[in-house]
Amino acid sequence: MQDQTQQSGSRTIQVEIYADVICPWCYIGKRRLDLAFAQRPEIRPAYVWRAFLLNPTMPSTGMDRTAYLSAKFGNSAAAVYGRIAAAGLDSGIDFRFDSITRTPDSRLAHRMLIAAGPDNAELSEAIYSAYFIEGLDIGSPEVLGEIASRFDRPELIEAASDEAVGKQLELHLSTANRLRLDGVPYFVFAEKYAVAGAHLPEHLIPAIDAAAAA
Numbered sequence: 001m002q003d004q005t006q007q008s009g010s011r012t013i014q015v016e017i018y019a020d021v022i023c024p025w026c027y028i029g030k031r032r033l034d035l036a037f038a039q040r041p042e043i044r045p046a047y048v049w050r051a052f053l054l055n056p057t058m059p060s061t062g063m064d065r066t067a068y069l070s071a072k073f074g075n076s077a078a079a080v081y082g083r084i085a086a087a088g089l090d091s092g093i094d095f096r097f098d099s100i101t102r103t104p105d106s107r108l109a110h111r112m113l114i115a116a117g118p119d120n121a122e123l124s125e126a127i128y129s130a131y132f133i134e135g136l137d138i139g140s141p142e143v144l145g146e147i148a149s150r151f152d153r154p155e156l157i158e159a160a161s162d163e164a165v166g167k168q169l170e171l172h173l174s175t176a177n178r179l180r181l182d183g184v185p186y187f188v189f190a191e192k193y194a195v196a197g198a199h200l201p202e203h204l205i206p207a208i209d210a211a212a213a214a
Contacts (some may be wrong), residue, residue, distance in 0.1 A: 011212050013212055014191065015045045016187065017047055017050060017121070019049070020052050021124060021131060021138060023052075025184070026185045026198070029184075029185035033045075035091070035201040039201060039202075040209070045121075049124060050172045055105070056173075060107075061139070063102065065100050065102055084097075085097065096132065101135065104140070106139065107169065109144060111165050111169055114165050123151055181196075193211055
């Protein structure tokens, strides 16, 4: 499978995406990145997934969503997610936060994305949608196996358990730590230009142009 943003264009630039699949701003940021590249049809992205953990101490079984939101945001959770929902609609994402019952440990999802290789960007969309639209527990091996099957890559759930994939995940996390990332999304264009945050498409275009001209 191939990401639709890579189907046309005469120049290709690598874009490393540091993100977490339980991060709504990462979902928005990826959509905005796609929209930015759509305005530069002569340039196509080669997306490379780089894992980041918003909750590195999350239990492997995850935790109740209501308890998680209360611990993290207190009484302000509704206002925070209201703003995120509005930003999502502007990017074509109809977040359904009320359908989410558990906040998962995202490590296994990251491992599956690493195992997906060049398909990682398209697979990330499938995982984001499963979590934020369908409310599925993407920390569950069974759920991730179903997502892999829908994606026509059923072997990915087994590949995710490979020791080499685990080492890649640890490398991603240590690199993010070395870069002192304290939030995501974080995009690196052609290993030269970094942009932190879910910026609007027009604010990403200068980085795309600079990377293409380098």
